[in-house]
Amino acid sequence: MGKQYKSIPKRSQEFIKAQKLFFVATGTNDSRINLSPKGGDSLRVLSENRVVWLNLTGSGNETAAHLLENNRMTIMFCAFEGNPMILRLYGTAKTYHPRDTEYDALVDLFPDEAGARQILDMTVDMVQTSCGMSIPFYDFKEERTQLKDWADTKGKEGVKEYWKDRNTLSIDGKPTGILK
Secondary structure, eight states, X not given: OOEEESSOOHHHHHHHHHOSEEEEEEOOTTSOOEEEEEXXXXXXXXXXXXXXXXXXXXXXXXXXXXXHHOOEEEEEEEOSSSSOOEEEEEEEEEEEOTTSHHHHHHGGGSOOOTTEEEEEXXXXXXXXXXXXXXXXXXXXXXXXXXXXXXXXXXHHHHHHHXXXXXXXXXXXXXXOOOOO
16 A cells, blocks of 8 residues: 655655646745646756746735745646556645846746746655546546736736736745745
8 A cells, every 4th residue: 555765766766757636735834735736848857856837827826925934845647547546745845036147057948938936846755656446437528728828928028027016925824925
């Protein structure tokens, strides 16, 4: 059934690459815990202990706010086809914004997105697999285009204006660091 590893095994790296959906969880000591679904071509395994993902502009910016206070993060993947499996990555993460040199060094790993907001860089210190035998089968139909279409219509400057209006504070009133 469940196993734990200190790094991401090769077979788990392949499983991660095949996934269309993953979930990210963060929280501070006194905030709500945020659990957010992520999709698209937005996650890369850089090594057996490092993953990065491109965070697109959305209605909230909880992950960035939480990481400023508490850098713990969990990423979860579920097999919705094939053999059952749940895979969790546990570790610590940093947020890189478009103004950061680290962002520039990583952004070309991903498709160009007008709504690109941050890159999250996670150091993985534990990997856990569990059976996932109760997870139902789901067939992937296609990616949704609404967020990309919205960001493309706004353009990069319009997206930055949106950040000012909607992404500077978390739902708990914590700063996100989106603007400096």
